[in-house]
Amino acid sequence: SQQGEEDPQALSIQEGENATMNCSYKTSINNLQWYRQNSGRGLVHLILIRSNEREKHSGRLRVTLDTSKKSSSLLITASRAADTASYFCATDALWAGLTFGKGTHLIIQP
Amino acid sequence: GAGVSQSPSNKVTEKGKDVELRCDPISGHTALYWYRQSLGQGLEFLIYFQGNSAPDKSGLPSDRFSAERTGGSVSTLTIQRTQQEDSAVYLCASSSSRSNQPQHFGDGTRLSIL
Numbered sequence: 104s105q106q107g108e109e110d111p112q113a114l115s116i117q118e119g120e121n122a123t124m125n126c127s128y129k130t131s132i133n134n135l136q137w138y139r140q141n142s143g144r145g146l147v148h149l150i151l152i153r154s155n156e157r158e159k160h161s162g163r164l165r166v167t168l169d170t171s172k173k174s175s176s177l178l179i180t181a182s183r184a185a186d187t188a189s190y191f192c193a194t195d196a197l198w199a200g201l202t203f204g205k206g207t208h209l210i211i212q213p
Numbered sequence: 214g215a216g217v218s219q220s221p222s223n224k225v226t227e228k229g230k231d232v233e234l235r236c237d238p239i240s241g242h243t244a245l246y247w248y249r250q251s252l253g254q255g256l257e258f259l260i261y262f263q264g265n266s267a268p269d270k271s272g273l274p275s276d277r278f279s280a281e282r283t284g285g286s287v288s289t290l291t292i293q294r295t296q297q298e299d300s301a302v303y304l305c306a307s308s309s310s311r312s313n314q315p316q317h318f319g320d321g322t323r324l325s326i327l
Contacts, residue, residue, distance in 0.1 A: 134313055145217070145304055145318035153313060191256065197312065199269050200246045200258035 108204050109192060115210040122179045124207040126192030127172075133197045135168055137177050140189045140206070149177075149190075182211045215239065217319035219305050225325045228297060234290045234322045238307030245288050246308075246316060247280060251301035262288060263311055292324075300326045 110125045128135070134153045138146040152159045152168045152175070159166045165178040179186055189208050193201035218237040226232055238245050247259040259272045262282040273279070277295075282288040292299055302323050306316035 136315065138318075143320075145320045146306075146316075148315035148317065151313065151315055193256075195313075199272065200248065200261045201316065202258060203248075203256035205255045 109190070109207045111207060112205065113208045113210070115212060116182060117212050118182060118184055120182055122182050122186070122209055122211075124177045124190055124192075124209070126175045126177070126204055128175075128192075128194045128202075128204075129173065130194075130196065132170075132194045134195045135166075135175050136193045136195060136201065137164075137166060137175075138191045138193060138203075140191065142188075146191065179209075182209075184211050184213050187211045217305055217307055217317050219303075219319035219322050221322055222320065223323045223325075225327065226295060227327050229294055231291065231293045232295055232324065234292075234303050234305075234324070236288045236290070236305030236307075236319060238286065238288070238305070239317055240286075242307035242309050242317070243285065244308045244311045244314075244316075245282060246306045247288070247290050248304045248306065249274075249301045250304055250321070254301075256304075259290070261311075295324075295326045297326045300324055 108127050136151045137149040140146045150161050150166050152166050163180045168175045187210050189206045191203050191206045193203045220235045246261040249257045260280050264285050265282050277293045280290045302321040304321045306318045308314040308316045
């Protein structure tokens with residue numbers, strides 16, 4: 104079953120703008136991860152944030168986690184055409200595999 | 214270094230046939246995972262291995278699905294008596310341990326049941 108729900112389902116912005124995607128989940132987690140998927144390919148890990156962390160940065164990526172609201176956000180700054188992809192949040196409760204949301208399809212217009 | 218390798222990349226078979234999907238994880242990764250991705254269901258967790266053992270098989274959709282891992286390395290996912298609803302992309306991932314580690318995914322096997 105799906106635990107995470109990404110919002111929005113689709114997002115189209117101009118190159119250079121920032122893109123923000125949100126994720127909500129339902130149960131307790133050990134960590135939350137964000138992945139990117141290009142069409143026809145596997146998922147690429149972007150960032151992992153543990154349940155006791157509130158914010159994490161990696162290059163142009165910024166992830167926040169609010170365990171009281173069971174939500175997370177992914178911010179991509181200064182977007183590029185190559186950022187066009189689907190983005191998934193995934194929760195890890197350590198009892199099984201990851202539980203993925205349905206994803207946000209991001210399109211960067213050149 | 215080499216990533217997670219899955220074979221075949223595409224498989225087309227007739228309903229009722231058995232299929233075997235293979236995953237070769239990153240060398241040294243003790244944890245291995247199988248997921249299924251389909252339009253209707255999104256990304257679903259199927260099973261994971263810690264070493265050669267699978268602590269939780271409850272994610273497997275039916276008893277037609279089975280998986281094994283030998284030598285702490287290669288894993289095979291077998292689907293018996295395939296049905297059209299089994300059509301999906303089957304993704305394999307591995308991680309260096311089970312705790313707080315990113316998972317590295319292969320490109321998947323696209324399975325089509327005619």
